[in-house]
Amino acid sequence: METFIHPSAVVEDGAVIGAGSSIGPFCMIGPEVELGEGSSLVSHVALAGRTTIGPRARIFPFASIGHIPQDLKYRGEPSTLTIGSDCTIREGVTxxxxxxGGGLATVVGDRCSFxxxxxxxxxxxVGSDVILSNNVMLAGHVTVGDFVIFGGGSAVIQFARVGSHAFVGGLTGLENDLIPYGMATGNRAHLAGLNIIGLRRRGFTRDQIHDIRRAYRLLFADEGTLSERVEDVAGEFATHPFVHEILDFIREGKDRAICTPRDPVSSH
Incomplete structure (x- = not known):
C-alpha cells in the first residue's frame, strides 16, 4: 500500500506513519505519534504528544489530538493517548x-465515532463502538463502557462512569454514574428508564430484555435501601449475566452516586 503525504503537511522526524495512509494538506504530526496503516487525515489535522492511533482512522479538519491535558496540575509528565482501530474523528474534535493523577493514560477503544x-x-x-454526537464533553477521569451513545451537547462530570449499552440524551448534564443499559436525560440528569431501542438493535432477545427490565424495576422500587435491593436482585437473578453486570457496576461505585429515577419505579 502506498502512503501519500501532501507537500504542505509537516511530519516530524520520529513519527511513524502506517502503510497506505493519506496525510492531507496542512496537517502536523509530532515526533512521537504513531498512526496506523490505512488511515486518512483529510486536512489541517494536528497530532501531538505520545499518541498512538490504530489502523484505518479517519480524521477530519481541525481535530486536535494528543496535545497537553487541560489540567492546571499537569507538569509535563510522559503521559499517553491511545486510540483503537477504525475510529472516525470529525471536525474540531479534541x-x-x-x-x-489518573494513571498517565487516556484510552479509546475500536470503531468509535466522535x-x-x-x-x-x-x-x-472509552470503550469500543461508542458514539459521541456533536459537542459532547467528557471531562477528565470519565469511564465509558462499550456501545454507549451520547446525544448532542451532553456533558459528563469528572470521575463519572457510564455503563455499557447506555444512552445519554441530548443536552443532558450527567453528574452521577449511569448504570449499564440505562438511559439518562435532563440537566441535571435523571434515570429515564432503559435503552430498550439500543438493546433491540444490538440483538438482545425478548427474554433478555424482559429480565433486565424486571431487575430494573426491582432495583429502583421504593422498598428498602438500594444496597438491600441489590442483594435481593442478585438472589433472584443468580444466573443472569446481564443483570449482574448492572449489580457489579453499582457495587463498584465509589466516587459518584448512581443516577436514579425522579420517582420510584413500580416493581409490578
Missing amino acids: MNPGTA LANSHVGHDTR
Missing part, C-alpha cells in the same frame, strides 16, 4: 493524554 467538536478529557477511558 482528545487529551493522561496525567499523573462527531464535530466533541471532547475526550485527560485520563478518560
Whole structure:
C-alpha cells in the first residue's frame, strides 16, 4: 500500500506513519505519534504528544489530538493517548493524554465515532463502538463502557462512569454514574428508564430484555435501601449475566452516586 503525504503537511522526524495512509494538506504530526496503516487525515489535522492511533482512522479538519491535558496540575509528565482501530474523528474534535493523577493514560477503544467538536478529557477511558454526537464533553477521569451513545451537547462530570449499552440524551448534564443499559436525560440528569431501542438493535432477545427490565424495576422500587435491593436482585437473578453486570457496576461505585429515577419505579 502506498502512503501519500501532501507537500504542505509537516511530519516530524520520529513519527511513524502506517502503510497506505493519506496525510492531507496542512496537517502536523509530532515526533512521537504513531498512526496506523490505512488511515486518512483529510486536512489541517494536528497530532501531538505520545499518541498512538490504530489502523484505518479517519480524521477530519481541525481535530486536535494528543496535545497537553487541560489540567492546571499537569507538569509535563510522559503521559499517553491511545486510540483503537477504525475510529472516525470529525471536525474540531479534541482528545487529551493522561496525567499523573489518573494513571498517565487516556484510552479509546475500536470503531468509535466522535462527531464535530466533541471532547475526550485527560485520563478518560472509552470503550469500543461508542458514539459521541456533536459537542459532547467528557471531562477528565470519565469511564465509558462499550456501545454507549451520547446525544448532542451532553456533558459528563469528572470521575463519572457510564455503563455499557447506555444512552445519554441530548443536552443532558450527567453528574452521577449511569448504570449499564440505562438511559439518562435532563440537566441535571435523571434515570429515564432503559435503552430498550439500543438493546433491540444490538440483538438482545425478548427474554433478555424482559429480565433486565424486571431487575430494573426491582432495583429502583421504593422498598428498602438500594444496597438491600441489590442483594435481593442478585438472589433472584443468580444466573443472569446481564443483570449482574448492572449489580457489579453499582457495587463498584465509589466516587459518584448512581443516577436514579425522579420517582420510584413500580416493581409490578
